[in-house]
Structures are given as structure tokens and as C-alpha cells.
Amino acid sequence: MSIVRAPGVLSGGPHGRLRAVAAPIATGVLGLSAATMLHLVDPNQPGHYPTCPFLALTGLYCPGCGSLRAMHDLTTLDLAGAWSMNPLTVLAVPYLLAAWVLWLRRELTGQPRRWIAPAWVPPVVGVLTVGFWVLRNLPGFGFLGPA
């Protein structure tokens, strides 16, 4: 099977490969730094991180409210705590990690993207996000909120 290589990678030789890998590596270092900071500087303590602007302006939770606390809980392997803060974040993290691994592998091998999500995936993500946004602000669905 013939693979069409990204032109920069092929023409750039080993240096092109190195340059291609720089972006996913930098993103990985950034993500790891953020996870370390979230582990050490606890977002459950007030004043450590800015309040969500949407929550500050409207008094309502957005789909991302509690995501920092959820990620902090994930760094302590407290899955139940993370889920109670923001289930959407708990679902998103494995997807984001997988997307990063595939990106790194593409840049390492110089192979083009092979996989695209099935057509139903992004709309379902959108419906889940908006539904979660509305529900977590309704009485009776307090368990979806980060409070």
C-alpha cells in the first residue's frame, strides 16, 4: 500500500520530521504542565483560578463549569469526584488523549490522517453538550452541576 507523505516531512528529511514532531510534543508538554499545576494548585480552593465568565455574568453553569476541578480529581485518580464535578470532562479527556496520540504518531511516521470520525459523532457531541448545559441548571438535576 502506497502512502502519500506530507511534503514537508519528506523533503525536509530528518530535520523536517523533527520539526513536524515539535508541535505535538510542545502540546503534550503544555498539557502535562497544566495537569501538574492542577494537581498542585487545587481548584477547589477559592481564588486559585478565575471563575467562569459565563457563571460570573449570568449565575448559570456552562458546560465547562467544574472542568478544572474534574481534571484535578483525575490527577488524584478520584474518578467519582471528577464525574460529580463535570461528567462531560471525564468523557472528553480520553478522546483528547487519543487524538493527541494519533497526531503524534502521524507526525512521527509522516503518514497522512487515515481516520475521520463517523458523521454522527460531532452532532451527538453538540447535542450532549447543549443538553448538559441546559439540564445542569434545572431543579432536580443538581447532580450534574459542580456545586
Next chain:
Amino acid sequence: MSSPYPPPPQQPYSPQPGYGQTPPPNTYLAQAIASTLLCCLPAGIVGIVYASQVTSKWQMGDFAGARDSSDKAKMWSIISIVAGLLVGVAYLFLMGGLASVSYSR
């Protein structure tokens, strides 16, 4: 299956990579999700809509249209990053300003 979405086609979703076939475009769905959860909800939602366009156009065989939507999704992921940086910098300035006020007392 009574799903609100059209049934999956019998063919594989994307053509196998090979001679003369274009690789599928980036949906930027990961960036849109991260943006929605971490900083920039409106830009993230726009990104999810464009990601939906990319996958549906690609599945229908509209490769040029899918690439066009992918470019727009990319633009919105860049807007998210810039907006996130701006919010972060503004917050740091605000906190710095408050800190200096409390110091001067």
C-alpha cells in the same frame, strides 16, 4: 434501532488511503471540545457545528466541501486559543492590579 440519526451506511465511513485518494480532513473536534470545556464556550460550539459539517460532507463524498468546513473549523479553533490567551492575560492583569492595591494599603 430508532435513532434520530440516519442509519450508518453499509460502506466504510472513509475511503481507505491509497493511490490518488485524499486523506480525510481534520474535523478539529478535539480542539472544539477542549475550547467548550476550558474557556470559550461560543467558539467551541461553532467549532462543533463545523466539525459536524466536515464529517457529514466527507461521508456524502463532498470532499471539497469537507475541506472547506475543516478550514473554517481550524479558524475557530485559532479564535478560541487567542480568546483564551486574552482572557488569561486580562485575568492576570486584574489580579496584579488588585494585589498592588492591597499592597499599597
